[in-house]
Amino acid sequence: MIGIDNLSKQNGHQIVFIEASAALQRSEKVGLVGANGTGKTTLFRLITGEEQPDEGQISLDRGVTIGYFSQDVGEMKGRSAIAEVMVGVGPVSEVAIELKALESAMADPARYDELESLVERYGEVQAKFEELDGYALESRARVVLAGLSFTDEMMEGDVGVLSGGWKMREALARILLIKPDAMSLDEPSNHLDL
Ligand SMILES: Nc1ncnc2c1ncn2[C@@H]1O[C@H](COP(=O)(O)OP(=O)(O)OP(=O)(O)O)[C@@H](O)[C@H]1O
Ligand SMILES: [Mg+2]
Numbered sequence: 001m002i003g004i005d006n007l008s009k010q011n012g013h014q015i016v017f018i019e020a021s022a023a024l025q026r027s028e029k030v031g032l033v034g035a036n037g038t039g040k041t042t043l044f045r046l047i048t049g050e051e052q053p054d055e056g057q058i059s060l061d062r063g064v065t066i067g068y069f070s071q072d073v074g075e076m077k078g079r080s081a082i083a084e085v086m087v088g089v090g091p092v093s094e095v096a097i098e099l100k101a102l103e104s105a106m107a108d109p110a111r112y113d114e115l116e117s118l119v120e121r122y123g124e125v126q127a128k129f130e131e132l133d134g135y136a137l138e139s140r141a142r143v144v145l146a147g148l149s150f151t152d153e154m155m156e157g158d159v160g161v162l163s164g165g166w167k168m169r170e171a172l173a174r175i176l177l178i179k180p181d182a183m184s185l186d187e188p189s190n191h192l193d194l
Helices: 041-046 081-089 092-106 109-131 134-147 150-155 166-177
Strands: 001-009 015-026 055-060 068-069 181-186
Touching: 015 041, 041 055, 041 166, 068 109, 068 166, 081 092, 081 134, 081 150, 081 166, 092 134, 092 181, 109 134, 134 150, 134 166, 166 181
Parallel strands: 068 181
Antiparallel strands: 001 015, 001 055
């Protein structure tokens, strides 16, 4: 499924790979072990195409999708955990966020004046959400998060307040939701306890 053929790569002055070859077949699970700075992340970035080899090549079978879990989880805040999981699947997440915002606006007594226009907008956004199969996706996202031990409160709450370990789980959930053919996980257990 993934072929590494005669790969050479230098990062600055550091030679990371010299004529390295390997192959990953469908359903294989491979662990990549090495000391800090030996090139694990570099290999992931080569596989996802974020970096190019100096020599040799990396090939993916036609149509293979890869879910990449980066060692740096990155910024996560300002969204509910459930919305954050759906970010990876594209425009439907934006629609989900607007839908949630409209729901709380409609329930807000201070915005009673706007209720009519809010309800109208809600109808439009809801139709869009249905069109993008958002309800099915959201329920799948909930199953994935529940499988990683998220409670309902955590799913609805701000992802920004979660600890590093929970953010890692969040990032894992994002990849699981996409159902890629291959998952490349760069130190996914960094902030996780047993
Ligand atoms: N953008 C860059 N420019 C120059 N050198 C780099 C760059 N990124 C990585 N390197 C160097 O390439 C080598 C491999 O780095 P890489 O991040 O792949 O290692 P790693 O095995 O993932 O390490 P760690 O276990 O610390 O995550 C290191 O010597 C690093 O300093
Ligand atoms: Mg690394």
